[in-house]
Amino acid sequence: MRHLLSTEDLSLHDAIRILDTAEEMSAVGEREVKKLPALRGRTVVNLFFEDSTRTRISFEAAAKRLSADVINFAAKGSSVSKGESLKDTAQTLAAMGADAVVIRHWASGAPHRLAATDWIDAAVINAGDGTHEHPTQALLDAFTMRRHWSKLAGTPSAGADLTGMRVAIAGDVLHSRVARSNVWLLRTLGAEVTLVAPPTLLPIGVEKWPCAVSFDLDETLAQGVDAMMMLRVQGERMNASFFPTTREYSRRWGFDDNRLRALDSLGLKDTIIMHPGPMNRGLEISAAAADSPRSTVLAQVRNGVSIRMAALYLLLSGENREPAAAPVSVSAATSPAANPNLTYSHQESH
């Protein structure tokens, strides 16, 4: 794995490896010293062309817990607002010696562009591009589901997948990169996904996705759901009217108090309610649902740091990584590992 761009092309093996590594990373948050020296001397650039608080600070916390140096680059108030292109920005970062670029961009495909070109020789992590993908969000959702699913089964979560888990994702699928990333990843992990949305908020071609589609949230709940994920109604992307009023949306597709009670009457006592945040309380999720013991919203935020630590660790450690834009360095020629006469056997790890 060189970049983390999408979950569509993420293999089951790689997905499980990220989830298992995140399992070990989560233990660090409970220790006396909440820091590991693994990425000491590496530089991670958070390149954000779009507003984001939680994803950016989550990546920042993850990088800092691994002892990497973090540079935050927000498009607002930077040279990008003066008209600098993505290429020039990337080459500037390359010249500064970035080892990883965490990029969020309003254009779908911007991270792929960065990874496919020779503008910058750094690991690229997609932190959300347009309406395309948001792989680390899907991974932290899957991590949260896997912990819940293994706890129910009474088995350790390490190495497990989500076979047999029924997941419903409801809301603004059309604009949601979270929904897309989740559909691909959850399929890979063996879960059954149902998308629930008004027809106006479903993308063209959704019938070819590896999931079921429903227009009726109550019907989907009645069929049984193990994890209910609500998506945010993205007001900033609503340049046309997709539904008549917010009240009607909330009544038909929001997770309100009636539906929270319905979970109990349907006998779904272990169903969790998920939300990627930020929540529009009272619109797609009621306050009672968001604050109920079923809600995993805060666990998702916590797990986000572990997942991002795992992604950064797996992409940035390892022999195939070369320092970005590094001229021939003196230390590389004299370090023991570069000198075959001094090398000790790596395979044995003694």
Added chain:
Amino acid sequence: MLTRVVLNQADIDRALTRIAHEILEANKGSQDLVLLGIPRRGYPLAVRLAAKIAAADPTVDAAAIVGQLDVTMFRDDLSHQPTRPPYPTQLPRTGIDNKVVVLIDDVLYSGRTIRAALDAIIDLGRPRIVRLAVLIDRGHRELPIRADHVGKNLPTSSSEKVRVRLEETDSVDGAPINEVVIEATA
């Protein structure tokens, strides 16, 4: 490839029995003892040693003094090797503060793993004493580190490989295997 068995199952067992008694002797009893095995093969050795210590001192609960210490994230060669997935770190319930921690690994070679382990321990707490027990000491140290308890000193050439195979980690098709072999690469 030439391979030579240097310790068989009975040899390993005898060495571990002796190390268990040495640990008790050096500590003047079993009080405050914690055995931390380094994955992968240090951990099963720590479990075996704890069982032997419990056999020698019935007041000891073997399961309560054993832990696993992963050192992957503390290694100094992370950027020169394929990515290693970390193993779990599990400490005994009593923690390691003010304890006598005995680190346990299968082979002591460059000493770099133990260097990483010492860093990992400091981030987890402050033991009173840290000791080191290894099944094999093959020499070629690159750091000022030595073991307190050694199963067998094995003079080797650095072109050779020392392989420890334990039934907990290396069984093939269920056939238990417990041996230490030296492989000479051409």
